Amino acid sequence: KAGVTQTPRYLIKTRGQQVTLSCSPISGHRSVSWYQQTPGQGLQFLFEYFSETQRNKGNFPGRFSGRQFSNSRSEMNVSTLELGDSALYLCASSSHSGGANTGELFFGEGSRLTVL
């Protein structure tokens, strides 16, 4: 079974630009989450989508947005990039649909964004 695939793996942008990152979940997984990892900050939750609906959102400004398609693939977009947006962006998929205490996240290798 193929894992979570994220593209692109690396990208460099300049301040003010926008970026779109893509994530293909494990086949059959309907939940896709996005996390931002910066040095010393751990993983910060951005948002989670399930069946094309955003179920949860973290404490990030509106410049960060996402969507999920009918095939469960997801994209996240960051507009008007700032230097502080430089980070590793991780996508995770899960078969967990809610309720019982089960269901780990399966992560992709991440997209490393550098903003100059």
Added chain:
Amino acid sequence: DQQVKQNSPSLSVQEGRISILNCDYTNSMFDYFLWYKKYPAEGPTFLISISSIKDKNEDGRFTVFLNKSAKHLSLHIVPSQPGDSAVYFCAARSLYNFNKFYFGSGTKLNVKP
């Protein structure tokens, strides 16, 4: 607001000895906890989980302990191996928040041969 904290940024242990990684949380609504391991240039990989209805879960060399009254969990690795050298993250979720996980800042484990 850091609801999950890993207060030790790094830990160094000798091969064959026990590694104990600690994690504290503040939200009493958390009821599901996980540990992840991360190597450089790779995504985190799931290690072990524990539900709040248990106080211990074991999987091979890895054991997670949960102390709900202290809002504390720990990961024990016995015996430690050089291949265990990685960054370890603990994560927590509340039942009604689906897949919104709160992660700690990570502990870098170095197992010396």
